[in-house]
Amino acid sequence: MITHPLHPLTVHFPIALLFTSVFFDLLGILTGKKQFNQTGWWLLILGLIGGIVAAGFGMWTEEQVEAMGVPEAAVDRHEAFALTTMAVFAALTVIRWRIRARWSSRDRVIYLIVAMAGLLLLGITGFYGGELVYRYGAGVESPAIPPPVKPGS
Numbered sequence: 001m002i003t004h005p006l007h008p009l010t011v012h013f014p015i016a017l018l019f020t021s022v023f024f025d026l027l028g029i030l031t032g033k034k035q036f037n038q039t040g041w042w043l044l045i046l047g048l049i050g051g052i053v054a055a056g057f058g059m060w061t062e063e064q065v066e067a068m069g070v071p072e073a074a075v076d077r078h079e080a081f082a083l084t085t086m087a088v089f090a091a092l093t094v095i096r097w098r099i100r101a102r103w104s105s106r107d108r109v110i111y112l113i114v115a116m117a118g119l120l121l122l123g124i125t126g127f128y129g130g131e132l133v134y135r136y137g138a139g140v141e142s143p144a145i146p147p148p149v150k151p152g153s
Contacts, residue, residue, distance in 0.1 A: 005064075005139045007057040011129065014054055017047030018089060018122060022115045029108050041096055048093050051086050058082065061139075070136040078128040085125050088118040 021043035028036030058079065066072050092115060099107055132138035 005057075005061055007054060007061055008133075008139060010050065010057055011054040014047045014050035015122060015126060017043050017050055019119060021047055022112075022119055025115065026112065029112065044089065044093055044096065048086070048089050051082075051089065055082050055086055065132065065138045068138065070132055070138045074128070074132055074136060075138075078125065078132055081121060081125040081128055085118060085121040088114065088121060092118060 021040045024036045024040035024043060028034065028040060062075055062079070065075055092111065095111060095114075103111075133140060
């Protein structure tokens with residue numbers, strides 16, 4: 001059995017890749033340079049794959065986190081936002097693949113609106129993930145050596 005949680009080790013890659021993907025798509029739209037759009041496409045694919053891996057590890061450790069005393073409702077909220085976020089980016093991947101090089105101005109606007117909504121969902125998902133750790137102590141072990149007691153406290 002793996003004792004170190006893998007979700008926190010993997011989750012930062014898709015976050016960075018998906019944010020950067022949308023940034024490069026925006027650059028491509030603003031400058032008209034295809035290289036930016038191609039970079040955005042590959043970052044989107046890598047971000048989606050990384051997100052699926054991170055979500056899988058999150059679901060794999062869900063019961064362990066709840067056994068530590070983290071409220072199930074808090075875990076379920078984070079999971080629901082994560083799955084919704086991945087669905088949005090999966091839809092963007094399908095849209096990009098189907099449209100390919102036939103982007104109209106309308107397609108670009110719709111794509112960017114959905115991408116921005118995906119980034120908002122990604123941020124909310126990260127917020128609730130942070131809440132699991134910093135508010136409820138998900139995955140946090142008690143220190144092996146207690147901190148020193150300050151005089152007068």
